[in-house]
Amino acid sequence: CEDCGKSLIGECKLHGPLIRAKDRVIPSRARLTLPHYLTLRVLELRAGNQQILGVFAKKVIQKRTQFGPYVGQLSTKLTRYDESRLVLQVLKDGGKYFLDTPNEDCGNWMMFVRLARNQEEQTLVAYQHCGEVYFTTVKPIEPHTELKVWYAADYAKFMEASAVFIKEESDVCPLPPVAKEPVDPWICSSCRSTFATFALLESHQCIHKDRV
Numbered sequence: 001c002e003d004c005g006k007s008l009i010g011e012c013k014l015h016g017p018l019i020r021a022k023d024r025v026i027p028s029r030a031r032l033t034l035p036h037y038l039t040l041r042v043l044e045l046r047a048g049n050q051q052i053l054g055v056f057a058k059k060v061i062q063k064r065t066q067f068g069p070y071v072g073q074l075s076t077k078l079t080r081y082d083e084s085r086l087v088l089q090v091l092k093d094g095g096k097y098f099l100d101t102p103n104e105d106c107g108n109w110m111m112f113v114r115l116a117r118n119q120e121e122q123t124l125v126a127y128q129h130c131g132e133v134y135f136t137t138v139k140p141i142e143p144h145t146e147l148k149v150w151y152a153a154d155y156a157k158f159m160e161a162s163a164v165f166i167k168e169e170s171d172v173c174p175l176p177p178v179a180k181e182p183v184d185p186w187i188c189s190s191c192r193s194t195f196a197t198f199a200l201l202e203s204h205q206c207i208h209k210d211r212v
Contacts, residue, residue, distance in 0.1 A: 038147070064137060085113070
């Protein structure tokens with residue numbers, strides 16, 4: 001105690017506790033990397049004050065806008081799993097590794113992007129390029145729209161996942177075959193064939209390129 005000059009275990013009974021000054025709270029690395037035209041919104045509060053976040057557009061984002069690369073730690077297993085986020089892996093030096101983000105200081109803002117439950121809400125496609133994972137918009141994104149992502153066709157095969165998934169309540173399951181045409185089909189400019197998702201169209205267009 002600086003007032004009575006004694007070394008004490010705990011607070012000074014005569015002069016009371018010290019006035020504690022706390023450090024300023026700063027955003028995590030992931031939050032600091034968020035582009036200025038995107039914003040994070042709290043969608044849900046769970047037990048333990050756990051926040052479920054979503055990434056939303058603040059202005060129109062054009063189709064074919066690329067984000068990335070995704071920042072994470074290379075790991076042989078995931079230390080943090082969230083059913084609302086994509087599991088991502090990359091091929092490096094002949095090995096297959098997870099992009100693990102155990103906390104917000106180990107990744108960038110892309111770790112907050114939630115997976116698309118169906119084709120209507122999918123705005124981004126995830127794919128691997130040169131050992132990195134990128135997200136690219138598959139259609140124009142309007143202001144106040146949440147960015148949601150699913151695997152591109154080739155990356156879905158690499159991840160051993162379906163090219164089209166739909167989430168019902170808490171379960172994720174493959175989208176069953178449908179006989180009717182989708183509301184907004186993706187159309188091939190070469191042969192006018194229609195596809196339910198951009199990923200399927202992308203895979204189909206590779207066939208045209210191979211033929212050429």
